[in-house]
Amino acid sequence: MTLAQPPVAPAPVPRRMPAPESHDLLGLVRDLIRREIRPVAAEEEAAGTFPRELFSRLSATGLLALPYPERFGGGDQPYEVYLQVLEELGAARLTVGLGVSVHTLACHALAAFGTDEQRAWHLPQMLGGGLLGAYCLSEPQSGSDAAGLRTRARREGDEWVLSGTKAWITHGGIADFYTVLARTGGEGPRGVTAFLVPGGARGLTAAAPERKMGMGGSPTAQLHFDEVRVADARRIGEEGQGFAIAMAALDSGRLGIAACAVGVAQAALDEALAFTTGRRQFGRPVADFQGLRFMLADMATQIEAGRALYLAAARLRDAGEPFGQQAAMAKLFCTDMAMRVTTDAVQLLGGYGYTADFPVERYLREAKVLQIVEGTNQIQRAVIARHLVGPEQR
Structure with a gap:
């Protein structure tokens, strides 16, 4: 297979505007991503390098503690804001976004079900003491x-x-x-x-x-x-009580996976847009061909739908309302969506999309695991059905 030199990508496509309460925080996160995460993501993933020092810095800056109470060293941020941070981190490097989500999940049991003495003793170090x-x-x-x-x-x-x-x-x-x-x-x-x-x-x-x-x-x-x-x-x-504790943690953790999936899908769309608007075939940009424009439109629509779904579930959680069904829906939809979008992104880049010179092949491989972790998507369907029609008859 012989390929021409890849085109020079234009400037990144502008991203959505964050909610007002998260604007400054997301600005800081995007700055950290630009300086410390994105430049080394492809190289470190290929080498199998875990960014342990980065996680220590995330802990020191409070980014491992966002949804937990301030009195225990947390950031006191709504889940809606925390998930937007996860989306940004997942888009830059899933190892980081998913790692923050797993750490948050690991803290949930103690934060939600521990005694006051246990929380006072352990949580400050777990949330902001450099621990993972x-x-x-x-x-x-x-x-x-x-x-x-x-x-x-x-x-x-x-x-x-x-x-x-x-x-x-x-x-x-x-x-x-x-x-x-x-x-x-x-x-x-x-x-x-x-x-x-x-x-x-x-x-x-x-x-x-x-x-x-x-x-x-x-x-x-x-x-x-x-x-x-x-x-x-x-x-x-x-x-x-452990099983009930575990299931409560997973409801929240599934939202973290949904946010990471939207991040991976958004990164794939951004790459596909940059490529198709910069590459010319038959005398015009590839993005001018209707079939490809429609693919891009469908990808963007699915991403926005997934983002709306996980944010709606987060708002229920922040309001103290039941959100387990919506968390399962968000995890199911967003991860299936990420698989479709990353597959289409590889297709839009053609031969380039199948090479490690472009990140979309990595996004495709990463999207697959999101359909499996925190309960497979078959389990999510069972959870949703149980909410709708009750437990299975045995």
């Missing part, structure tokens, strides 16, 4: 069937002893703390309890990172718990 978190629910034999987890915790005096294996853990092996769901009682969701486990706990080891088709800079690994001892003071919530 991970969330441990999935296991090799229980991905979508989260209630079937087998990692066990038995009580010995004032300690719990954890044994088992967790799988598909983002930041596995490099996190400073893990929110871990383990079985303390009988089978099913009522026998699960949540724990806050230090990353350096004795008996906790990580397997080699998974070899993935995308997000090479974000480590994903199994974690092995070999008689890991955790003080009862690190138990979150009541015994047997």
